Amino acid sequence: MSVLLETTAGDIVIDLAYNEFQLEAYNFLKLCKCNYYKYQKIVKNGDEINFGDPIIGFKERNDQLVYETSINGLLDVSEETTLVPKLIKTTSKNSDNSTGETGLEKGSIAFKVIKQDGIDLIGSKVVLKLVSCLYPAKELAYFGNVPRQYWEVLDKFMQLDDKMEIRVKNILIIRDPFPDPEGFQQFDVPLPIGDVELPSELIEKHQAKSKMSLLKSEIENQELALEIIGDIPSSTIKPLKTVLFVCKLNAMTNAKDLAQIFSRFGQIISVEIVRDKDTGRSLGYGFIEFDSEGAVELAYSNMEGVIIDDKKIHVDFSQSVSKLASQWTCGKNK
Template sequence: MSVMIVTSLRDITVDLFTDECPLTCKNFLKLCKIKYYHNCIFHTIRKNFTIQTGDPTGTGSAGDSIYKFLYGSQARFFSDEIHPNLKHSQMGTVAMASRTGTSEKNLNASQFYITLRDDLDSLDGEHTVFGEITEGFDTLNRINEAYVDDKGKPYQNIRIKHTYILYDPSQLDDLIPDASPERNLKDEIDDDVRLEDDWMPKDEELGVREEKEEALYIIFSRFGTVTSAEIIRDHKTGNSHCYAFIEFEDKESCEQAYFTMDNTKIDDRRIRVDFSQSVAKLWPQLIDDLETK
């Protein structure tokens, strides 16, 4: 029993322990079949430890089991299937993960993690091990090398693009609709702005593509109070010159915005951020002076 997980980097193939963990494997297979995992990000990366995904919100605090869709909200979570012979002894072990911030038992839903090294004995007996990676260890290594913030959230969005069931003998096919809605990409600027999937640094400078100052307020206000956001435009045509000035209330917010947003991808454009001093407000007076001469 195998599932191919197509990520934004490369593919991963998972072999499932269906005999030992039938409830867990059925849940995973059917979530794959209804495209539940499509566009989920690897929201937590603990270097040389584990990577975690399976939450459609990307926060690590959500996710539903297939049994909720079949039997209602009371079946959102299902019980552990822990076996002494299934251990975290090898890199590529696949196991169920509880929601972030809780270590309670029997709260399995959709989230799962993959180990990034051998002999993680501390996890044995704590989580349901239901599979192992058989192909794609180079992909795991690339994910392990991703840059992350202090909470383990990667600056580079690494996504599950597709899941393909290579063999599924279970008998739930008549209960799960074949035509499931495609999951839309989460709007990247609503909470944390992150680099996109195939991130590669570029040397050229690119301005902000947004054509409204309001969009700049939305993007940058999470770092602190924005006192002004001004896109520099041609004084005759009104067209943007593809750069803008964002002014913060305090220096700390400005520095945080710089370190987080520089070379970030927004709306399919790479932006460059630097410290500067705007003289745009002087242009109207200068133009008036020139026109009167």
């Protein structure tokens, strides 16, 4: 079970250890699915990145005026009700960690732990480690990791300035084994245009302009803010049931190869491999769109774990409204 976190600085694939840490995995998946993390600011702090506070860098967000909550605090919420943050207990395996320090591998993701009356609780604040390190055992509740084949993007994050503006663009849930709780809903998150921190050189340029050009400059700033966030699809778009997600691809595998291999299961509408916008290099995952749900199910049941170009691939049903992040270039039947 995996989650694809699309950010303005690169895409992060996260594998969830949901068999061992069910409460943490459930909480993270439902927070992702309800759009809690959407457009949130990602804060880089040395060798880690943090997100999960919907208020940081998001004054325009009026639907979730809390600094932290679990999914339980977001159930049965309406315009007439006041959102009350609620925390949940960690799994016993996380709570039983010994005192002192524990080793966290590069790519580990965990919730920040809050202690109340001797009980370890979690909400929504997440830490993702960019390097292997020791960490106080009682401060984090581990629940997943970034696979080694995707560590390149962690290295890219490590090189970024801590003050760089980074936002969550979208989250793709590859598979959610947990039923939605009663009262679950998806939030319509506004674009944080007024809250995006623009580059310092643009601000200086803006301040140097005369009053006559002030309005034009404001428009340019808003356009740049939209460009930072990216092109966002409508919230009314529904997931495509005819799309199959495929990952762990060999970097040499192209869309034409996949189209030929998967065509035996039905007519293919399109094949898209996600590529880095700067280098054009394959990021190791993509999407195959068939003409029918039956073809998708047939491909899913036959292609899991199949070796293509010396790599054992993983396939699953796509549960996202977005097949691709708009900033990536795609190989379509090429």
